Every structure is written in structure tokens, then in C-alpha cells.
Amino acid sequence: MRFTIDPKRFAEAVAWTAKSIPTRPALPVLAGLMLRVSDARLTLSTFDYEVSHEVTLDVAGASDGACLVSGRLVNEIAKALPAKRVEVSSAGQHLELLCGAGRFTLPAMPAEDYPTLPTTPFPVGAVDASAFAAAVARVAVAAGRDDALPLLTGIRLEIAGDRLTMLATDRYRLGLVEISWATTNPDARIDALVPAKTLHDTAKTLGPLGGAVALSFTGGRPGEGLLGLTAGPRRTTTRLLDPTNYPPMRNLLPATALHQACFHVATLVDAVKRVALVAERTAPIVLTLTTDGLRIDAGGTEQAHASETMDATYAGTDLSIGFNPQYLLDGLSQVGSPHAVLSVIDPHKPAVIDPADVDGHAIPGYRYMLMPIRISR
Incomplete structure (x- = not known):
């Protein structure tokens, strides 16, 4: 097997296939990267019986053949190669890479022991x-x-x-x-x-x-x-x-909500991050919803405490609801719009965050439901 390839294309292809290489393979060959050349096309593949990655590239100066080598080692080498053409060839039980003044010789694994990759049918x-x-x-x-x-x-x-x-x-x-x-x-x-x-x-x-x-x-x-x-x-x-x-x-998603607050997402994210600095790892942050706006609290009376208020448009009776701060931030990070709506039935049932327009109307396509944490007031 022999081929010549641009170093950037080679590094990208190797990195793609090396993603599925297990840290502790059940069999030594599953740590390998298969390089196979046929009709001036190089196919790189990895497979651990759970996940497979494969990519096919056109190459120059090619001769057919196959070689199985350590995927992680080839990946590290490929990332470090200079911006010069890479010449790869196999001889006996070794694979050789030449790039500029550098030469790498890697031991090959028995290619005949490598499992056959699964095939995929016509796309749906x-x-x-x-x-x-x-x-x-x-x-x-x-x-x-x-x-x-x-x-x-x-x-x-x-x-x-x-x-x-x-x-x-x-x-x-x-x-x-x-x-x-x-x-x-x-x-x-x-x-x-x-x-x-x-x-x-x-x-x-x-x-x-x-x-x-x-x-x-x-x-x-x-x-x-x-x-x-x-x-x-x-x-x-x-x-x-x-x-x-x-x-x-999905059955827990409420069809209607008695309480809804529309807010600016980035403002709430920043406030939660600041207030959560004083919260213990398992402690909730508390959102208090009123017609005057939204207040974010963390901590207790006998420990560090932080509180911050922000503007919000709210429809409903005053209430307080507690959330895991990281879970709340995870959902807010994926809203995908400047504004969002928080819908609550009551403080003990799941709340839902929807992206919204500036007028507070929910934008369909994404929903994030969050279980509240019971709080004592």
C-alpha cells in the first residue's frame, strides 16, 4: 500500500475516524486505525463493535493495499506534521510516514483480525x-x-x-x-x-x-x-x-400554565451565575415571580446569601420556585433566542422554558422542562 496526501486533509480524516477508538479496547485490534487503498481512493476506518467511523479520500501516487496501525498514535503524529506532502507506505509488518525531513515507522497489527464494518441501507x-x-x-x-x-x-x-x-x-x-x-x-x-x-x-x-x-x-x-x-x-x-x-x-409537559414570566435570557443567565456563587453544591437557586419583576436568591439566613432582581413581564399570582442552578443554565443556554418564557403550574410541578419573541409569545420548535426542587420559606 502506498499513497501521497495533503497533510491537512490527512490530519482531518484521521481525527474523524479516531473519535471512536476506545480507551480500553476489548481486543487489541480495536485500538487500530484501518488504512485501505483501492483505485486511488484511501478509506480510513475505526470500529469498536458499538460505533464505527469511516471516511474516503482521493489520493495521489497510490498502490492498493491495507494496513492496521495504532489509531491514537497516527492521530497524534498527523496533528504534528508540517505543511508538506505526506507519503505513506506499508512494508511487511510496518507502516512508514514521510513528511518533510521527518520519518515515522509504526508497527502494524494483523489486518485480517479486524472486524468488518457494518453497512447502512438506503437513507430514510x-x-x-x-x-x-x-x-x-x-x-x-x-x-x-x-x-x-x-x-x-x-x-x-x-x-x-x-x-x-x-x-x-x-x-x-x-x-x-x-x-x-x-x-x-x-x-x-x-x-x-x-x-x-x-x-x-x-x-x-x-x-x-x-x-x-x-x-x-x-x-x-x-x-x-x-x-x-x-x-x-x-x-x-x-x-x-x-x-x-x-x-x-413528555406526558408531564403542561398544556397550559397559570403563571408565565417573559424575560431576557442573557440577563437571567448572568444573574444566576453570580447568585449561584454562594450556593452549596446541592442547594437550589430560588426564582421569585411577581408583577414587579423577577428576583433570584441563593443561600440561607445563617450562611452566605445572594440576591438579584431583574425586569420581567409576569402574568399570575406571586410565587417562588427552586431549581438546580446548573440544570437551569443548561436549558437557558439552548433557548436560541434573546427572550424566553418560563411557564409554571405550581412550585411543585415541572416548569417549562420556551424561546419567545419580544412580546412574550412562545416560539415553537424547542422546549426545556425542568423539575423544581422543594424549598422551605
């Missing part, structure tokens, strides 16, 4: 890459991070015709976003649970590249299917989680 539809990345980020903040509860570490994808809905929850909050997309089958109805970290990392990388992301699904028993994401020469597959027993958190 495609969505703008930047819109997809933004939508995933908006719900990923609410996904669980406890691997002991894998069900809650996923993002649920619900496809119905030209609407793509994503939601995630860790039982204490819920992020829900709905976007339009170009479907290949208007009658398609799909409900899949995707690992949030993989989906977020992949979408975050694909978003700035522009273009569209095509989504493919394979069936199987719950928890055994695959999601395929294809954007130009890049392709990712990830195993789906078992959606059985996923909590029906």
Missing part, C-alpha cells in the same frame, strides 16, 4: 448539517450521564413524515426539539434511541462542514439496530439503545 431522509448539529446540542444537555442507567443516556429520535423530533431526559429535565427534514418516505414512522454522546460528538463535527446529513436505520430486536449518519465522504454507524421502558416524560 436527510437534514441540513448545521441545523442537525444545533438540534442535537439543544437536547443533549438533558441526557443522562450515568452509564448504570443506559436507557437515559440516549437521545430519542422520532420520525413522522417530514418532521424529525428529538428528546432526551435524565428524569430531572427534558429537552425536546422538532425540525423539518427531507424524507425519502413520507409514510415512514421510526422511533429510535441513540447514544447521546456519540450522536452529539458526530453532529458537532459534521455541522461546520455544511451540506446535508443522511440518516439510515437498520432493524432488529430492541437495542440491536443501527443508526447510520452519512455526510459527503464521512460515515458513522452506532448501535441503538433499547427504547423499552423509556420514561413517558
Whole structure:
């Protein structure tokens, strides 16, 4: 195997594929990066039986062949190469990289032991890459991070015709976003649970590249299917989680609210950050809603205390409601508009944050539901 390639293209391709290399692989070959050349096209791939990444590039001076080497080592080398053409070749049990005055010789792993990457069927539809990345980020903040509860570490994808809905929850909050997309089958109805970290990392990388992301699904028993994401020469597959027993958190979204406050998002974010400085790790911050505006409090009478007021348009009776400050900030960071509306039924039931226009009218497309923390007054 032999090829020549621009160092920047090579580094970007290696970085993309190296994303799925496990820190502690079950088998040594799963720490490898497969380089395969065929018909003057280089394919780089990694696979750990859960997630695969693959990219195909045109190369010069190519001769066919394949070589499997340490993915993390190639990634570190590729990032450090000077801005000169890279010559890569395999000979025997080694891979050699030449770039300028530098020469790197890496031991090869047995390529015949490397698992075959999964294939993806015809896409169900495609969505703008930047819109997809933004939508995933908006719900990923609410996904669980406890691997002991894998069900809650996923993002649920619900496809119905030209609407793509994503939601995630860790039982204490819920992020829900709905976007339009170009479907290949208007009658398609799909409900899949995707690992949030993989989906977020992949979408975050694909978003700035522009273009569209095509989504493919394979069936199987719950928890055994695959999601395929294809954007130009890049392709990712990830195993789906078992959606059985996923909590029906959407049912908690209130149809109406007795109390609504419209506020400037950046002003509240800054105030919460300042006031939360005196709060203990598990202590809530308290929002007090009145017709005079919004007051943010943290701390108690016998410890450090902070309070700040800000303008807000409020409809309802006076009330106080407590929230985990970080959970509140996570939701506010994804509102995506200068103003938002906080809707509350009562201080002991879930509250909802919606993006809003300057007049306080909710803008559809994103909702963030947050469970309150009981406070004593």
C-alpha cells in the first residue's frame, strides 16, 4: 500500500475516524486505525463493535493495499506534521510516514483480525448539517450521564413524515426539539434511541462542514439496530439503545400554565451565575415571580446569601420556585433566542422554558422542562 496526501486533509480524516477508538479496547485490534487503498481512493476506518467511523479520500501516487496501525498514535503524529506532502507506505509488518525531513515507522497489527464494518441501507431522509448539529446540542444537555442507567443516556429520535423530533431526559429535565427534514418516505414512522454522546460528538463535527446529513436505520430486536449518519465522504454507524421502558416524560409537559414570566435570557443567565456563587453544591437557586419583576436568591439566613432582581413581564399570582442552578443554565443556554418564557403550574410541578419573541409569545420548535426542587420559606 502506498499513497501521497495533503497533510491537512490527512490530519482531518484521521481525527474523524479516531473519535471512536476506545480507551480500553476489548481486543487489541480495536485500538487500530484501518488504512485501505483501492483505485486511488484511501478509506480510513475505526470500529469498536458499538460505533464505527469511516471516511474516503482521493489520493495521489497510490498502490492498493491495507494496513492496521495504532489509531491514537497516527492521530497524534498527523496533528504534528508540517505543511508538506505526506507519503505513506506499508512494508511487511510496518507502516512508514514521510513528511518533510521527518520519518515515522509504526508497527502494524494483523489486518485480517479486524472486524468488518457494518453497512447502512438506503437513507430514510436527510437534514441540513448545521441545523442537525444545533438540534442535537439543544437536547443533549438533558441526557443522562450515568452509564448504570443506559436507557437515559440516549437521545430519542422520532420520525413522522417530514418532521424529525428529538428528546432526551435524565428524569430531572427534558429537552425536546422538532425540525423539518427531507424524507425519502413520507409514510415512514421510526422511533429510535441513540447514544447521546456519540450522536452529539458526530453532529458537532459534521455541522461546520455544511451540506446535508443522511440518516439510515437498520432493524432488529430492541437495542440491536443501527443508526447510520452519512455526510459527503464521512460515515458513522452506532448501535441503538433499547427504547423499552423509556420514561413517558413528555406526558408531564403542561398544556397550559397559570403563571408565565417573559424575560431576557442573557440577563437571567448572568444573574444566576453570580447568585449561584454562594450556593452549596446541592442547594437550589430560588426564582421569585411577581408583577414587579423577577428576583433570584441563593443561600440561607445563617450562611452566605445572594440576591438579584431583574425586569420581567409576569402574568399570575406571586410565587417562588427552586431549581438546580446548573440544570437551569443548561436549558437557558439552548433557548436560541434573546427572550424566553418560563411557564409554571405550581412550585411543585415541572416548569417549562420556551424561546419567545419580544412580546412574550412562545416560539415553537424547542422546549426545556425542568423539575423544581422543594424549598422551605
